Amino acid sequence: MRLQMACLILAAGASGAWAQDLAAGKARAEAVCAACHGLNGVSVADTIPNLAGQKSAYLQNQLKALKSGARKNAVMGAIAAQLSADDIANVAAHFASLPAAGTAAARSGFLPNLAKTSVTFPDNHRATFTLYQTLNRPDINQVRYLYANPVAMKAAKDGKPLPDGSVLVLEQYAAKLGADHKPITAASGFFEPDRFVAYAVMERGAGWGHGIPEMLRNENWNYAVFTADKQHRAGTNQAECLACHKPLDQKSFTFSLDALTTVARR
Ligand code: HEC
Ligand code: HEC
Structure with a gap:
């Protein structure tokens, strides 16, 4: 019986339905997505959507549309283009697992390593x-x-x-x-x-x-x-x-x- 279950999960995994790696999704989200969508999935700016608690299937569909260009946004399109099908499943599962932002949710802060810049104003x-x-x-x-x-x-x-x-x-x-x-x-x-x-x-x-x-x-x-x-x-x-x-x-x-x-x- 247990063996049968394992096979079922493996088979489903191969077909993509179970191919979610929450840990990989979390790592990717915290290194990259958090720069705009916030570490907790509550975004850093009014023009960027919150992702915390959003439905996984919806997030996957939007990422696929951004990747294919069916949905157009220069910033997010450039990022979606670099996500594999597995990445998309993983990050979607991760954001869906976070508690949704309440109505009074604060903004997230920028990621320090991305906000930091070495550029100084050039002379003259x-x-x-x-x-x-x-x-x-x-x-x-x-x-x-x-x-x-x-x-x-x-x-x-x-x-x-x-x-x-x-x-x-x-x-x-x-x-x-x-x-x-x-x-x-x-x-x-x-x-x-x-x-x-x-x-x-x-x-x-x-x-x-x-x-x-x-x-x-x-x-x-x-x-x-x-x-x-x-x-x-x-x-x-x-x-x-x-x-x-x-x-x-x-x-x-x-x-x-x-x-x-x-x-x-x-
Ligand atoms: C540089 C900023 C930035 C980063 C980094 C970023 N995003 Fe986005 N994201 C945006 C913006 C801006 C939008 C809104 C696009 C629009 O208006 O169509 C968006 C939209 C989205 C949407 C659509 C949400 C909805 O409600 O329709 C998803 C899903 C998404 N991003 C996922 C991700 C994931 C996953 C990552 C990390 C791999 C990521 N984003 C990284 C800026 C960013
Ligand atoms: C939505 C896409 C987008 C974002 C975000 C963006 N840029 Fe650009 N950038 C452009 C485009 C398009 C041009 C070409 C000039 C134009 O159309 O105004 C450009 C041109 C430039 C140039 C002149 C050199 C070149 O690439 O042709 C500089 C410098 C520059 N951007 C700096 C920045 C800085 C600093 C930021 C962040 C605060 C930024 N850009 C964010 C799209 C973008």
């Missing part, structure tokens, strides 16, 4: 870096200016991956809006900048990827956001930067390597 980038791209973001009414330091320019010129010592700065401005509430486009074709929003900076240095789980790690890149007075902006979760830039591993984790290379070779 407007004078010493190259402005290699300007772009309009009509989806959020912004105009953005992208700068690269000489180390990055040299590597791009030589067709090499951006090495340690590379620094890229993205300046974000809210566009000036016309009477129709649409951005005003200057003769250059770019939106007229109105109000400074933030500096987003990515920089890489030897050993800077240490302590970041592989699913989020961008080799040695670290990320940071700075305010107008060049202070780290509070509430920045580096895990989101890493997740969204992660799929660009063939482009030195940047969205703009082609533009950078074109300008570097001029």
Whole structure:
């Protein structure tokens, strides 16, 4: 009888229905998912769903949809793409096993190893870096200016991956809006900048990827956001930067390597 049961479980396991390894799901969740969904499954931000106590089948379906692209989200899609069928079953079982958050549940804190960044504000980038791209973001009414330091320019010129010592700065401005509430486009074709929003900076240095789980790690890149007075902006979760830039591993984790290379070779 006992033998029969064991066989049943094994057979079910092979078919996937029982193929859940709670310990593996917990380990994965605590190393990676917790950076955004919280160690206890209560998320770190209003834009990120709580997972604690959610139904396992629902979580699995959402992860499969995010992995296939049927459900689209740049950050979560990049993570789901790296999950195997077993990973999906395991993490879903883990989150389903956690007690659901009450209505008054607090937010979780960031994971210290992911919130920590080695990026410092670069000296005088407007004078010493190259402005290699300007772009309009009509989806959020912004105009953005992208700068690269000489180390990055040299590597791009030589067709090499951006090495340690590379620094890229993205300046974000809210566009000036016309009477129709649409951005005003200057003769250059770019939106007229109105109000400074933030500096987003990515920089890489030897050993800077240490302590970041592989699913989020961008080799040695670290990320940071700075305010107008060049202070780290509070509430920045580096895990989101890493997740969204992660799929660009063939482009030195940047969205703009082609533009950078074109300008570097001029
Ligand atoms: C960098 C932040 C980040 C990390 C790390 C992260 N997620 Fe997410 N996750 C999100 C965001 C943002 C959403 C909301 C996506 C949307 O709006 O469609 C989400 C949505 C989900 C959903 C859908 C929930 C629902 O209610 O529909 C599941 C399931 C999920 N994540 C599981 C995971 C698992 C499992 C991991 C770890 C392997 C993980 N996430 C790691 C940011 C993250
Ligand atoms: C939802 C996806 C997403 C997230 C999250 C994200 N980025 Fe980006 N990032 C982009 C895209 C897309 C671009 C290309 C420029 C643009 O469209 O504004 C970009 C460009 C950049 C650049 C210019 C170099 C390049 O890759 O082309 C820097 C620097 C940068 N991001 C820093 C950050 C920092 C710092 C964070 C975290 C606070 C972050 N990013 C989070 C999508 C993202």
